[in-house]
Amino acid sequence: MTSFYKSIYKSSLTLLTDFYQLTMAYGYWKSGVSEKKSVFHLYFRKNPFKSGYSIASGLELVINYINQFQFKNEDIEYLKNLKGNDEKNIFEPEFLDYLKHLKFSCDIDAVEEGTVLFPNEPILRISGPLIQCQLLETPLLNIINFHTLITTKAARIVSVANNIPVLEFGIRRAQGIDGGLSASRAAYIGGCSGTSNTLAGKIFDIPVKGTHSHSWVMAFENELDSFYALAKVMPNNVVFLVDTYDTLNGVKKAIEVGNWLKKQNKKLIGIRLDSGDLAYLSIEARKLLDQSGFKDTIIIASNDLNEHIISSLNDQGAAITSWGVGTQLVTAFDEPALGAVYKLAAIQNIDGTWKHSIKISEQSIKISTPGILQVRRFYKNNYFFADMIFDTLTEKNEIEPIIIDPEDINRFYKIPKECEFEDLLKPIYKNGVQVYQSPKLIETREKCLKMIDKLHSSIKRLLNPHHYPAGLEKNLFDLKTSLIHKMKDKNNSFS
Amino acid sequence: MTSFYKSIYKSSLTLLTDFYQLTMAYGYWKSGVSEKKSVFHLYFRKNPFKSGYSIASGLELVINYINQFQFKNEDIEYLKNLKGNDEKNIFEPEFLDYLKHLKFSCDIDAVEEGTVLFPNEPILRISGPLIQCQLLETPLLNIINFHTLITTKAARIVSVANNIPVLEFGIRRAQGIDGGLSASRAAYIGGCSGTSNTLAGKIFDIPVKGTHSHSWVMAFENELDSFYALAKVMPNNVVFLVDTYDTLNGVKKAIEVGNWLKKQNKKLIGIRLDSGDLAYLSIEARKLLDQSGFKDTIIIASNDLNEHIISSLNDQGAAITSWGVGTQLVTAFDEPALGAVYKLAAIQNIDGTWKHSIKISEQSIKISTPGILQVRRFYKNNYFFADMIFDTLTEKNEIEPIIIDPEDINRFYKIPKECEFEDLLKPIYKNGVQVYQSPKLIETREKCLKMIDKLHSSIKRLLNPHHYPAGLEKNLFDLKTSLIHKMKDKNNSFS
Structure with missing residues (x-):
């Protein structure tokens, strides 16, 4: 397969996005913040089917999608004629001209297809101009949500x-x-x-x-x-x-x-x-x-x-x-949608430093994790031992061998020194240039089957599977907690 | 919209079918029965979501699909190289040549989009060479199943x-x-x-x-x-x-x-x-x-x-x-698939008469209805009163104003003489030529909303809706019953 989307679809798929992404893009552009470098993560908050694990899937189709991403004349024509509540054109011509010449220039890091994955671990990390990250939110979610759902069901x-x-x-x-x-x-x-x-x-x-x-x-x-x-x-x-x-x-x-x-x-x-x-x-x-x-x-x-x-x-x-x-x-009949989300986690300041971003909610499962995240998987005796989500902005020598589950702080684990590890997010695009080639589908399938073998059988059990140790590295956990407190102070509903 | 499939898909969609349709097509062709005139009905057996009604939908996309239906060189190339269990080519070249020159020539009658519909009522009736009806089974089911499911959910x-x-x-x-x-x-x-x-x-x-x-x-x-x-x-x-x-x-x-x-x-x-x-x-x-x-x-x-x-x-x-x-x-989350089926209901004999076909099952809901069916909707005081499924092979003057629900023969209704009626299946193709133009989408939407108004509110209730009277015309009911008995005799498991 060279490119699924290019080979099967005649129509441009660039408009396969929520309309609000386009109005926000327009807003960012008008407000002068469209080129601010931003980091978004795409991740799910819970395994589907009450499963003990999920399988990341869809990356090759994401690559296909991005490689055809470009506003064509037919797209611009359509947008040009859209009217708002005042019966006037929604978008001004200069913005449409900007879109017409927009070229994908982000970095993308992603978990390879067929990789066993757990909640809150980014499947994709996209970093680049705010406007591009925003426009890609919907199609990336569409592709990854459905693919990951079905691969997990099949597994x-x-x-x-x-x-x-x-x-x-x-x-x-x-x-x-x-x-x-x-x-x-x-x-x-x-x-x-x-x-x-x-x-x-x-x-x-x-x-x-x-x-x-x-x-x-x-x-x-x-x-x-x-x-x-x-x-x-x-x-x-x-x-x-x-x-x-x-x-x-x-x-x-x-x-x-x-x-x-x-x-x-x-x-x-x-x-x-x-x-x-x-x-x-x-x-x-x-x-x-x-x-x-x-x-x-x-x-x-x-x-x-x-x-x-x-x-x-x-x-x-x-x-x-x-x-x-x-x-x-x-159709993944018993749970036909994976609820993966796409959240802003960091924005670059003018001086090149990063500002951490967090989305607050009354439900702690819905609070996003700030930072530029990586997932580190530890192995012991050839089995998966634990996964650590850490912020790559943390100095290497400050990363602590401790993980904490933000949804239940009693799930607190220390990683033994002897564990080997692998970082799961691999570079896919650098400054808009593809640096990764997808393996053949049959190789991805073999890899997936081999990886599932490295999961303890208790995690694969259909009924009440064992909870795999996965959580935030201690510094990241502390950072997240302090940001939540700061945010709640700032937006106190009783003020 | 001129044609969704033609405008969006570059790839031929002719192979969007279960592989067994192609091996069966090959078998029909080799056995000399491929051109036998046959009648198939596409229908669902129960409303989704425990709903009291469904809305037929997808016809315009069926027309789009059929208008692009043709085996292209790329399709033939792919089929040519497929190997069976013996590592030999599955299809012989003469058959592939036959496919290459195959031209759609069926009659299709269908219920218009946005029409309120009930279980067992054909949405599509397709009549033509056995091989063509068979090849179209899968894509027609794919399109109608999903469309009807989502339109019903939205309604x-x-x-x-x-x-x-x-x-x-x-x-x-x-x-x-x-x-x-x-x-x-x-x-x-x-x-x-x-x-x-x-x-x-x-x-x-x-x-x-x-x-x-x-x-x-x-x-x-x-x-x-x-x-x-x-x-x-x-x-x-x-x-x-x-x-x-x-x-x-x-x-x-x-x-x-x-x-x-x-x-x-x-x-x-x-x-x-x-x-x-x-x-x-x-x-x-x-x-x-x-x-x-x-x-x-x-x-x-x-x-x-x-x-x-x-x-x-x-x-x-x-x-x-x-x-x-x-x-x-x-995703129609609580019931993400409509289980519509596509069943052979009649085959033409050499002398031009029709042989009724029936699929038997131990579950009476799964027994198909034989004949060349039409759905007649009766109105009373501008409300839907009852629906009658009848066999168009029955002489007009023999059609009785009595309907019987085959799943519960106690649901037996007599249609009052004063009821007006409308036959729901309309001609879409005659001998492969399109004779129907889909209305604009906005008109279909308006029609649908108006039609739902003609349903008694008890049928629209979310919880335990009233059962709308719909069933087989008495002659058809009797024919079906006698065919079931004949079949059970012939295939008695205790013989």
Whole structure:
């Protein structure tokens, strides 16, 4: 894949942003602050699905987006004609001219795709002219929110599938075209083995998979005829959907045609169950297949599956050798949005020093973290040990080996000296120039699967997972606390 | 809007289909049945969100999709190189050549966008060569499922908003780019007054709206400075977000700048609340504004709103004059997928007569309805009275004024003679030629709002809505029942 957005979208996507970003951009420009160097972080505040972890995803598409970011004539034309409440043009021509010549010039640091991540850890750090950071807020959130959500969902499903392949079959109920395409990509990173979405296969080089539908069976005189017809036209790729009329009868017919295939020196690759009690039916189907000498024939199960149902089917001893997961995966059905936010954390003063910025809220989870942040991951015995968010403005030798969870100060950890570490935010753009190349999708997928192996199993548990130690470095925690107090003093509601 | 897909997508979308549609297409072609005339219906089995009704939506995008449907060289190239389990090419060259020259030639009848609809009523009826109907299954489901879901959600939200404008602010947490764009369009049909999504505004001609974010406030020395800065640069369009630090203090600062605006002969258009107790804060903010002579200043509320929260805020007397609804609307958060299906209902015999098709299941809700169906809506006193699904193969004079709900045969209704009626499925394509022009989006929106007015309020209730009478015409009910019995006989699992 060279560039998803450039290859698939004809229209400029620069206006894929909240309108207020444009009016604020205009305001910054008019107020003379548009070029002030600013730092924003994009991060989520809690893991989706009550998961113990998340998987960062979407970076390559962010790069795609930024590389096409430019106001085209058609965009300027549209903005030129917009009227305000007074029926006058909202934007003045000089500003539109400024936009037309605007060139992306920020630094971006980001967590690589397929990286295990925890709440409050920046996925992206963007640093540059205030106006550019602001205009990019909405599309970056759109891309990262959805991708990270689906990759995390896929990883959870794959983690309970016990090394049995999980195929993504979601396009028909996905949220629009890109809801399908991006979901296929994100699900593959999270460990899915293939997709039914042919266009995603073509664009992202993901293996495409599929069997046949009930209408195939219904288009013939009867089920047996339809199975013979399929076996004759695709003798090397035979998987029968057996539940159009009655599942176990369907299995018997599949076996009959399987015997015919054997005589042609071909084999019955698999059957698919798409309804009914999948535990009972798979066990009975397995018996029928085994008794007839079809021990290698796989059993694919589909029908509104998710991680909880797969886990339960495994507990019941279901004889399933491949999972087809659709709607629940591609829409992240039980929590269809990740609430990642994008917050201003520092602004440069005229003298080149930085002013820390913080957003206050009555809910402590909603208070942002100030600084120019980096995430340091500590390892012990090849497992993740703890994550430290620290301010890169803190002098290196002053960084303390102590982390504190700002939402619960009793979660206080000391990092042992022997721990190795890695800083997760890597340079992607320097002064607007791309300095990072995304790996191939299949490499990102492998990396993701390997990384999940480094998580203690208690963190991967579906129900009440263990809380992974992640928090603010002590200096940053103290800075944040003092800024909160200062802000509350300054904006006291009882004044 | 001329064509959304053609204007925005560079890539051919023909492969946006489940891979099994292509292998089945190949199978039909090889088996010599690809040109058999077939009838499929696209319908949902239950209303989403426990709603008493749904709104059909997405037809214009279906037309867009079909008008670009054609296998391009790049699609053929991709398919040519796909390998099966035997590492051999899956498709033979003659079939790929057939696809390359395939031209859409079906009839499509559809329910117009913005039409109130109920379970089991076809939204689309597609009739034509089996292979074409099959290839279109996935994209038609993708488009109609998502659009209908979001328009229905928007209609529910608008219906509890008591004629107060609802703005759609969802793009940042939408499911991908099209998850945002299509949602903005669908939400507008359902009655939203505008969107924050600038690209949706540009493409679909939807009014774009917005205020400013917390980062605007944080980018200045203090809140008051930021409000003055905004008032100076956009004196005719001033809406202040007042909750960056402390909401009611923010309102006082908005009033201070509002007084300054008055001196410039400008006005404070509104304030926005984005956190905290919206009932309490809006009432208190209203008092402060009114006391200071800002009776016309509107109060916009946002923050994870949905129909239930808006309804509850109204019950509490919240003083809100505009709603901003985001994530919950554009992802249909509480039920993020509509489970519409696409089922074969009839196949033409060689002699030109039709064979009815039915898909059996142990769950009666999953049994499909055979025939070439039409939906007839009866009116009484300008309200919807009942809907009848009937088979157009039934002789006109044999259609009985009786409907039966196949899921509960005790729901049996007789249609009074004096009822007027309208058939909902309208011709869209005849032999592949488009015979229908979509109205302007704003007209569709108006039509939708008017139609919802014709629904009895008991059906629009959020909690346990009244069940609208909709079912099968008696002959169709009898035919379906007899086919079920025949099928069960033929495929008896105890044989």
